[in-house]
Amino acid sequence: MLNTLTRTEYISMFGHSLFLLPELFTNLKRVIVLEDDTIVQRELSLLWNLDLKGKVIGAVQFCRVRFGQLRAYFPDLPYNSSSCIWMSGVSIIDLDEWREHDVTGIHHQILEKLRPDTEASWRSAALPAGLLAFQNLIHPIEGQWVQFGLGHDYGLAHGAIKKAAILHYNGNMKPWLELGIHRYRKYWKRYLPRDDVFMMDCNVNP
Known part of the structure; x- marks a missing residue:
């Protein structure tokens, strides 16, 4: 049983729409994806210039959860049970390698399986499809680049x-919600225009 810190709702993972990135940005070779939270x-220039060593994505690995702990999400799908999951909150993506490995096609095949x-099953499929599509294609970046957990960890x-x-x-x-963790809100509030x-129209008053 996963504890509170590693429950699947706290694992950030690409939504299905992000698998269109290589088609949306046909002339780009690299992008950095930052989630809206x-x-x-x-500044992130060092991340932009990071050598991904032939991998598709640079991201922070989260080895407190491994594929084997999520086996219930992978019915009849091959996977390496010892592989760490990765967090999609910050991703450096080599779009050429993505196209070379046909990650979007792999993702589509997994969804077909x-x-x-239903809308609920599409949401639940994002986790296994996202993890398996990039299996063995993640270059780990140093964990100190990103601090996770500000939306659940006190x-x-x-x-x-x-x-x-x-x-x-x-x-x-989230820091813009009333239930946001109070002592983490200041890191968000300082950037509010x-x-x-x-x-003003949205009456944001954290």
């Missing part, structure tokens, strides 16, 4: 949060 605290036929150290280049509010307690019309 992330905060960038420092899972046969999601025990994060202030020093680690300040040191991280990117903060990821993965979890249900208070006089922005959108902010």
Whole structure:
């Protein structure tokens, strides 16, 4: 049984639409994908220039959860049970390698095997399809680049949060919601454009 820190709802994973990236950006060779619940605290040029060593994606591995612990999500699909999962909150993507390995095609084949036929089953298929499509194609980046857990973990150290280049509010307690973890809100609030019309119209008042 996975504990609270490793429950699957806290594992960030590509949604199905992101598998269209190589088709949307046909002239690009590389992109950095930041999910909408992330905060960038420092410039990312070192990440942009990272050597992915022939892999498709550079991302933070999360080895407290391995594929073998998620076997219930992989019915009749081949996988390496000792492989670590990866977190999609921050991803450096080599689109040429993606096309070379036909990751989008692999993802489609996995979905066909899972046969999601309702909105709920499509959502639940995102985890196994995303993990398996990139199996053996992830280059691990150093964990201090990203601090995860600001949307569910009350025990994060202030020093680690300040040191991280990117903060990821993965979890249900987003900083713009009333149930957001209060002591983590300040890292988000400092970037709010208070006089922005959108902010005023949406009555954002954290």
